[in-house]
Amino acid sequence: MLERVGNRITSAVERILALGLILAILLDFTNVVGRYTGGFSVLGIDEVEIYILICIAFIGSAAVTWRRQHLRMDVFIEACPVRVRRFVKFFEMAVMLAITAFVGAQSYAYVSKIFALGSVSDIAGVPMWIPHSAVCLGFFGMALIVLVRAAQRFWAPERAEGEAGEPVKGEVRS
Amino acid sequence: MSIALGVLPIALLFLGFPIFLVLLTAVTVALVFLMHLPLAALHQNLFGSINAYALLAIPYFIYAGELMGRGSVAKRLVDFVQAGVGSVRGSLGVTTVGTATIFGAISGVSAAAVATIGKVMYPSMVRAGYPTSFSAGLITAIGAIDIIIPPSIPMIVYGAAAQESVPRLYAAGIVPGLLLALVIGGYVIVRAWWGGFGKGEPFDGARFATATLRGLWALGAPAIILGGIYGGVFSPTEAAAVACVYAALVTRFVFRELTLDEIVEAAVATVRFTAQILIIVSCAGVFAWILTVNQVPATLVAWIQHLEVSPWQFLLVVNILLLLTGCFLDPLSSILLLTPLLIPIARSLGIDTVHFGIVFMVNLAIGLFHPPFGINIFVAQSVLGIDLKQIYKGIVPFVILYLLVLVAITYVPQISLIGVRLFMG
Numbered sequence: 001m002l003e004r005v006g007n008r009i010t011s012a013v014e015r016i017l018a019l020g021l022i023l024a025i026l027l028d029f030t031n032v033v034g035r036y037t038g039g040f041s042v043l044g045i046d047e048v049e050i051y052i053l054i055c056i057a058f059i060g061s062a063a064v065t066w067r068r069q070h071l072r073m074d075v076f077i078e079a080c081p082v083r084v085r086r087f088v089k090f091f092e093m094a095v096m097l098a099i100t101a102f103v104g105a106q107s108y109a110y111v112s113k114i115f116a117l118g119s120v121s122d123i124a125g126v127p128m129w130i131p132h133s134a135v136c137l138g139f140f141g142m143a144l145i146v147l148v149r150a151a152q153r154f155w156a157p158e159r160a161e162g163e164a165g166e167p168v169k170g171e172v173r174s
Numbered sequence: 175m176s177i178a179l180g181v182l183p184i185a186l187l188f189l190g191f192p193i194f195l196v197l198l199t200a201v202t203v204a205l206v207f208l209m210h211l212p213l214a215a216l217h218q219n220l221f222g223s224i225n226a227y228a229l230l231a232i233p234y235f236i237y238a239g240e241l242m243g244r245g246s247v248a249k250r251l252v253d254f255v256q257a258g259v260g261s262v263r264g265s266l267g268v269t270t271v272g273t274a275t276i277f278g279a280i281s282g283v284s285a286a287a288v289a290t291i292g293k294v295m296y297p298s299m300v301r302a303g304y305p306t307s308f309s310a311g312l313i314t315a316i317g318a319i320d321i322i323i324p325p326s327i328p329m330i331v332y333g334a335a336a337q338e339s340v341p342r343l344y345a346a347g348i349v350p351g352l353l354l355a356l357v358i359g360g361y362v363i364v365r366a367w368w369g370g371f372g373k374g375e376p377f378d379g380a381r382f383a384t385a386t387l388r389g390l391w392a393l394g395a396p397a398i399i400l401g402g403i404y405g406g407v408f409s410p411t412e413a414a415a416v417a418c419v420y421a422a423l424v425t426r427f428v429f430r431e432l433t434l435d436e437i438v439e440a441a442v443a444t445v446r447f448t449a450q451i452l453i454i455v456s457c458a459g460v461f462a463w464i465l466t467v468n469q470v471p472a473t474l475v476a477w478i479q480h481l482e483v484s485p486w487q488f489l490l491v492v493n494i495l496l497l498l499t500g501c502f503l504d505p506l507s508s509i510l511l512l513t514p515l516l517i518p519i520a521r522s523l524g525i526d527t528v529h530f531g532i533v534f535m536v537n538l539a540i541g542l543f544h545p546p547f548g549i550n551i552f553v554a555q556s557v558l559g560i561d562l563k564q565i566y567k568g569i570v571p572f573v574i575l576y577l578l579v580l581v582a583i584t585y586v587p588q589i590s591l592i593g594v595r596l597f598m599g
Contacts, residue, residue, distance in 0.1 A: 018441035021233055021448075028230070028415035032408060046227050053448075056233065057224050057456060060449025061194070070192035071450050073503050075547050077190035088189050095191070099199050102206075103216060110217040135221055138453075 002152060006145075010066045017056050017063075024049040044124025051121075051131035058138025065142045097146040104139035111136050175468055178204040179461075193507045197457035204464050211467070216460065223459020224452050227411060228333065228340055233448040234414030235325045238395065239281030240440040241421035245431035247392045248290040251276050254389035257382040264366025265374025266302055267309075270295045271316055271359045278320035278351065279396035280417075282327045284542050285553045288317035292557045303371045306560060311568020314554040315576070316358060318539035321505060323351035325399055325414065328505045328538060331455065332531045335462070335513035339528075340410045341403055345597035346528045346590040350536065350583050357575055365571075391424045404597045451506055458510035471518040478519050485523045489584050492516060493537055500541015504549065508538055532590040536580045543569055 027045045034040045064070055077088055115129040179200055186196040205216055255272035259265045270291060277287050292313040299309040321328045324344030333340040366372035399417050402408040408416060425432040432440075465471060478488065499508045513534075520530045543550040545566050554565055583589050 014442045014445055017445045018438055021441050021445060025234060025415045025418045028412060029419045032412050032416060049230055050225055050227060053230055054224055056445055056448050057452035060445050061453040064446060064449045069450060070194060071504055071507055072190050072192045073187055074190035075502060076188050092191050095199060096195055099202055102202060106213050107217045110214050132221060135217060
């Protein structure tokens with residue numbers, strides 16, 4: 001049940017980010033076409049594109065965490081006995097929860113400050129708390145996912161072992 | 175500090191932690207327990223590391239490759255190259271090399287080239303009597319050329335990490351990429367002649383014309399990307415965006431192969447891959463900043479100067495280090511972890527950072543198919559459905575060829591820099 005809900009939310013987030021990516025590409029393309037055909041370029045498009053990229057990076061990372069596709073060097077740990085791997089996995093989850101929650105909290109403090117200041121981007125006038133929130137959302141999202149995974153392991157360890165027990169090899173494409 | 179920035183990340187890396195977490199843990203420990211800096215710097219650097227227009231080229235080029243790789247582009251390119259190769263001995267092998275080279279100028283994602291070209295070429299090669307291990311080895315190895323030939327995703331990441339111009343790096347990658355293709359193509363011809371297999375069909379002008387017409391739309395993508403950048407029409411990011419629109423229009427309306435939903439699906443795959451990369455870029459940016467604040471690169475430079483290491487000795491050590499790293503880590507992570515440390519030393523020894531970038535790429539390209547863990551080996555195993563031993567056996571001569579070219583590229587900087595002079599003036 002939890003797995004299905006998580007998958008649905010992740011797919012929805014990925015789809016929204018994918019549409020954002022397509023929008024960014026179309027904005028860039030419009031600027032190129034405008035420059036060579038109409039002699040115009042829309043100011044501030046670059047900024048908007050970069051903010052979409054930042055959302056893809058941080059919010060997308062939470063989706064990658066759910067799908068267990070983060071890049072890692074797991075050749076040595078994969079060669080270890082199951083008991084060692086299980087212990088390392090718990091250790092990794094504890095570290096990930098602590099670090100992502102800490103970074104999320106730091107980001108939240110920063111976002112609150114610039115929200116209060118009301119700062120906007122130089123050209124497009126985008127309120128800066130919006131792109132900065134992506135960092136905060138991404139890290140809190142990752143922390144939440146680690147908690148959910150931990151709960152899965154606690155309530156249904158056999159199932160979690162199969163689904164989330166060992167690190168799934170990252171989708172390394174270079 | 176050396177424990178936080180040296181021992182801790184290496185230990186976590188070997189424990190198989192996600193690479194972004196390795197970097198972020200080291201950074202957080204250093205910032206919270208050992209340094210007296212405001213913690214807001216953590217967020218600022220995470221955000222600032224990817225707040226760069228040049229990095230937009232990463233998802234755009236990945237997306238263009240995703241779109242072009244999902245249709246019949248590879249088959250069209252194969253037909254075009256094969257028709258042009260004619261009766262040369264080992265013509266199918268040479269076609270594989272040529273197609274991978276052109277595909278590299280579209281995609282820049284090595285594993286995609288192995289999968290896409292392998293699916294088309296491997297059955298044909300085996301049917302034509304090419305040894306299984308040779309065919310598998312060739313397909314596994316030739317895909318790695320994609321990270322040397324522009325547009326290359328690792329080059330964009332290196333450009334960001336080393337603060338080097340991406341168009342200059344792209345220009346520098348052209349000649350080494352073609353040199354590798356020539357050397358491997360030459361080896362294929364000699365090996366086919368020696369083994370008595372792979373007799374090609376005579377050149378047929380009409381067939382070549384038909385194949386060229388069919389392949390014209392696919393060939394348009396590299397023409398737009400490279401012509402646009404070096405013709406001064408677009409920046410690399412704009413060229414990537416135009417290539418995406420071109421790829422979407424061609425696969426949707428000309429080839430009539432992708433539905434709108436599949437175009438969005440390709441964007442979803444791009445988002446996943448981009449997030450995997452950029453979270454590491456972001457954390458590596460903070461890690462590099464911490465290293466700089468603690469004067470780690472400067473200390474390393476002073477140490478190297480004290481040892482009176484010559485540039486050739488340094489490059490030799492770098493080659494060994496990168497070959498070892500490439501066996502265990504993916505190229506992008508290797509670049510992000512090592513560039514902040516190696517670049518200041520390379521600069522202090524007077525090594526051109528563009529040339530150094532190409533040396534970096536060739537080393538990491540070898541790591542992509544070097545036994546035992548090169549990722550292309552596993553891609554080939556999955557796509558071609560053959561035994562790992564056959565692939566390992568087939569790869570050996572190609573590892574040697576790549577190493578020979580690596581030596582040439584390392585110690586003859588002109589091989590890399592001639593492209594910069596030709597294309598950038």
